Amino acid sequence: MRNIALIKSGDLEPGEVTKVEVDGLPAIAVYNLDGEFFATDDLCTHGDASMAEGFIDDNDIVCPFHGGTFDIRTGEANGSPCLHNLKAYRVLVEDGIVMIRLDE
Amino acid sequence: MSGFVIVGAGQAGACAASTMRKVGYSGKITLIGEEPDIPYERPPLSKGVLMGTESPESSSIFDRDFYREKNIDLLTSTSVQAIDVDHQRVDMGSAGSLSYSKLLISTGLRARKLDVPGGDLGGVYYLRSTVDTSVLSEALQQKGHLVVIGGGYLGLEVASSARKMGWKVTVLARGDRLLSKLPSREISGFVHDLHSRNGVEVRFNAGIKALNGNGYVKSVTLEDGEVVPADAVFVGVGGIPNIEIGVEAGLEIEGGIRVNQYGETNVPNIYAAGDVTSHYNPWARQYLQPESWQVAQNQSEIVARNMCGERVSYEEVPWFWTDQFGCNIQTTGLPLDSDDAYYRGEAGSESFTAFYFRKSQLVGAVAFNAGMDIRIAQKLIEKGIQVDPHEVSDTATNLRSLLKR
Numbered sequence A: 001m002r003n004i005a006l007i008k009s010g011d012l013e014p015g016e017v018t019k020v021e022v023d024g025l026p027a028i029a030v031y032n033l034d035g036e037f038f039a040t041d042d043l044c045t046h047g048d049a050s051m052a053e054g055f056i057d058d059n060d061i062v063c064p065f066h067g068g069t070f071d072i073r074t075g076e077a078n079g080s081p082c083l084h085n086l087k088a089y090r091v092l093v094e095d096g097i098v099m100i101r102l103d104e
Numbered sequence B: 001m002s003g004f005v006i007v008g009a010g011q012a013g014a015c016a017a018s019t020m021r022k023v024g025y026s027g028k029i030t031l032i033g034e035e036p037d038i039p040y041e042r043p044p045l046s047k048g049v050l051m052g053t054e055s056p057e058s059s060s061i062f063d064r065d066f067y068r069e070k071n072i073d074l075l076t077s078t079s080v081q082a083i084d085v086d087h088q089r090v091d092m093g094s095a096g097s098l099s100y101s102k103l104l105i106s107t108g109l110r111a112r113k114l115d116v117p118g119g120d121l122g123g124v125y126y127l128r129s130t131v132d133t134s135v136l137s138e139a140l141q142q143k144g145h146l147v148v149i150g151g152g153y154l155g156l157e158v159a160s161s162a163r164k165m166g167w168k169v170t171v172l173a174r175g176d177r178l179l180s181k182l183p184s185r186e187i188s189g190f191v192h193d194l195h196s197r198n199g200v201e202v203r204f205n206a207g208i209k210a211l212n213g214n215g216y217v218k219s220v221t222l223e224d225g226e227v228v229p230a231d232a233v234f235v236g237v238g239g240i241p242n243i244e245i246g247v248e249a250g251l252e253i254e255g256g257i258r259v260n261q262y263g264e265t266n267v268p269n270i271y272a273a274g275d276v277t278s279h280y281n282p283w284a285r286q287y288l289q290p291e292s293w294q295v296a297q298n299q300s301e302i303v304a305r306n307m308c309g310e311r312v313s314y315e316e317v318p319w320f321w322t323d324q325f326g327c328n329i330q331t332t333g334l335p336l337d338s339d340d341a342y343y344r345g346e347a348g349s350e351s352f353t354a355f356y357f358r359k360s361q362l363v364g365a366v367a368f369n370a371g372m373d374i375r376i377a378q379k380l381i382e383k384g385i386q387v388d389p390h391e392v393s394d395t396a397t398n399l400r401s402l403l404k405r
């Protein structure tokens, strides 16, 4: 198991999403939903679009390209044209640092 | 045993079939298409697939197993020749006939052929299907001078792809600007700049008189007599809706098959969706016939739900995108006949958005590399949220925050 630090929790406002590049992993999108943090892969499973450029609609992230949606909390594809889920990561916040935990 | 029959296994047909299962319809579904492929999305055909950077398979809408798992009978390489309205049957020629309780027509468009002398010479290409793409892609492996006839999005995307593959490219536009569906001459000008910067020559008001060559095209003669040399010609002059079976069945036609906001035609139990339709859009308060991914995807979903007994209206704010030379251009709304544009970001730069207002109401937007602005503009228009032109054009304004009004 390995924790990877992404951002400082104070750096992302509620209702916002940002993209983080991590060595050896695909780009990750980090979300702040009313103070709770979530993370998924940043690349849409339907095409070449960045989730961090999309916008948050309740618990969903709306892809900026074709408007497909994913549940931010689980990565589940829940709106067309997206069919394949986004990988969602386990997130922990310690000492003001948002991290993901990889089981490896 | 009769059930639902879908004629035309493209994007609209496949999305409709999958929606029928999603909402719980358990009867028989037969999806009939004349192409050999399983249903696929067409936009990559003029972009990544043409250049060889995306595989043709990646544009499949669902994989083959999906149809088996969902118990959807997919008949490929099968064409419907006629509809017998009285007996509710479709005739598939040698493949027999099939009865339906409800029928969806989603036959799309075919490429309009260039009707001039020499139009049938070798080296003249069109683009609608995977077969067309592989033929064109093969031809573009050589290098030379490609003449593109048509200044619409398809011609321009092919111009961009061919240029990247090392061809010299000349675009012959019939009118006096590119992408004439864009709201203004000014914004079309930015598209022209993009092509000029990338080495494409564009000729305006260039009517075509003839294509010349001995078996294989060698040059194009313009109406003013000028002769433009060519090693290959791509024709992108629009599409013709595949309405023939609908005409014979007595469906009302107005450009395409006329449907209301529920997707119903004038004949009971016959519906239509996608590019083949001219559909009433209550938001726009008019019939629309865009050739767009959005309608194929979302209208078909609504029509399928209505076939399954729901009553939902398709009234989406129109949206379209095109990719040229790495620039993603998106449009939303119906910005024609609007007042001056309000720009967010510097007009003509790498990334900017033009917002259009009519009587101080936001009616549309066009963005260059700013897809996010379009998503938000579409929502603002859909919800009828009042925004001020100076506010949206000020980059200090967070556009997302306007949605919370």
Ligand SMILES: Cc1cc2nc3c(=O)[nH]c(=O)nc-3n(C[C@H](O)[C@H](O)[C@H](O)COP(=O)(O)OP(=O)(O)OC[C@H]3O[C@@H](n4cnc5c(N)ncnc54)[C@H](O)[C@@H]3O)c2cc1C
Binding pocket: B007, B008, B009, B010, B011, B012, B013, B032, B033, B034, B035, B041, B042, B043, B044, B045, B046, B078, B079, B080, B081, B106, B107, B108, B109, B127, B128, B129, B154, B242, B245, B273, B274, B275, B276, B291, B292, B293, B294, B296, B319, B320, B321, B322, B323
């Ligand atoms: C090269 C290309 C690039 C595009 N790029 C973009 C883009 O960037 N953005 C955008 O918004 N839109 C784009 N589009 C438009 C978009 O792809 C279409 O709007 C969409 O494919 C329409 O879907 P449809 O299902 O209505 O029709 P189609 O996808 O055309 O499907 C209709 C199917 O019905 C079949 N058929 C017809 N008649 C019969 C019959 N009698 N019996 C059996 N089968 C029949 C046809 O063979 C075809 O397979 C592009 C289109 C093309 C061709």
Ligand code: FES
Binding pocket: A044, A045, A046, A047, A048, A049, A063, A064, A065, A066, A067, A068, A069, A080, A081, A082
């Ligand atoms: S690329 Fe995300 S919805 Fe298509």
